[in-house]
Amino acid sequence: MDRPKDKVQIKVFGKVCFMVETSPTLKPIQPLPLHISETRRFLRVMFSRWIVILGSIILLMLIITAIFAPLLAPYDPNKVNLKESMQQPSVRHLLGTDEMGRDSLSRIIYGSRIAVIIGVVVVVAAGAVGMFLGLIAGYFGGWTETIIMRFMDALMSLPPLVLMLAIAVMLGGGFTKVFVALAIGFTPTYCRLMCGEVLSVKENDYVMAANVIGASHARIMFRHLVPNVFPTLLVMITMDLGFAILSEASLSFLGIGINPPTATWGAMINGGQHYLLTNPLLSITPGVAIVLVVLAFNLVGDGLRDALDPRLRGRI
């Protein structure tokens, strides 16, 4: 697929496509005074929309919750207490308890840890592997490129969730296996992004100049090519953090994710769906947590894009 010059490659649920503009509200950027510093300019543009501020606040809360989970959670998330099972929300249990008497709020709080870990590890792994492969493919071209990129195309032609499900099952399930499955699902986009970027940049004079003065392959790759994709990459990473969490929740919901009794949001929704009549909050509240977190990552991704590279505004 050729990459149209004026469009930016983005990912919609694991599929690459080209977008011209998606930004929800396109107010013209206010011209900023020239004397302010780069950082201040960045922060000003980034937080010029209230919705980005909202997203950042949610993310900040998520991180605080994940770090201080033991202090915030009123109960042990895995403590079975059959005497208090299936309780409605009350002062003792703010969001009620599940069929084993485990406190729902505590489980959601601990679930944030899993969400953050999954998001970060998956995206870092997928980004590192994908970019490395894309860099090699784009830089060396020829057979290397054909093999790597065709393989990535094949991975992308499968619905991401189906691919991740199949890999997780084949590997046998469990914590690390889920990471691997998710990371493989998220790799191809990074590979494509990098490869496309390298192909378009490597003919530039400064790359040739670097080559002429005797810079090594590695130096050219990491000093001259990688920084070019950095803005796009950062935005993609931010949004993918959210989508990784969403994907993990889907796998956990199907019972293929992380093993019980570990509290994950997806598994909680799954567990609670059998008790919708008696205690609907069991299923509904973890879902609210997922929606808020994924939405927040998207909003912050939007804000980052506007701030990092004004040319990209409204494009990815």
Added chain:
Amino acid sequence: MIFLVTIISFLLLQIVPGDPVLQILGSHATPEQQAILRHDLGLDQPVVTQYIRWIGGIFRGDFGKSIIYHENVAALIKERLPITAYLSVIALVISTVLGVIGGVISAVRRGSTLDSFISLFANTAVAIPTFWLGIVGIYIFGLKLGWLPIEGWTSPFIDFAKSTRQLIMPVFALSVPNIAIVVRQTRSSMLETIRQDYVRTATSKGLRRNTVLYKHALRNALIPVVTLVGMALAFLIGGEVLIETVFNIPGIGRLLVRAALDKDYLIVQAGVLIIGAVVCLTNLLVDITYGWIDPRIRYK
């Protein structure tokens, strides 16, 4: 492309850690049983031979025998494929139509309250887990209001009314994220097209606003949307896996999940292959349509 998908589906069985035979039979199996199954699966041969045998079987419609269901995998899939296809096509049509309408409204009335509202919806909808939406739907419309059945599947040829009632919620849950994707793409591509020179020309030669918008701009703006529809199908099938589980619909998605939980590797492998093939074919179809919609591509 489909060839590559076959390789990936084939590799899936190869990444099973340890011995797949032991995984399938459990550790109590006698060595004879193991040897028989190993031979049945062709695992006693070199990888390339295995691949050729496997692909040869597929061409003859032979995907092997399910270990759990004791039925041919091909038969199991054939039974369930129409159900998934029916659901997907309905959801695809609904999300494309609503998505395009929403996107056009939002682009034409850019900056209005309606535009902000649609954009907010689009942003939120991609963040909502499909399965959760299904469950909330079950709770509100199925259990609290009692308007719709909470699960199940009836063939539309047997009882159309019942079938439709059962489909409303699954299709809704499947469509919402897709509508959001289509809305975003239509809106951006419409905004891009409105800026083009030929649109300005059309306006300046005195055509009515609506003629310009819908005859000149929209037709061109829809081209990227068509590409997206191919991808949307892939995404829909992913959602199908979840929704069929939530609503207990006997389609491919549910089969895949059941097989996955039961470690019935052959079904998973075949399911992945079929889904991959369908997505590839759709994309091919999209490419052909592309040439039909946009003559410029044909002449290149």
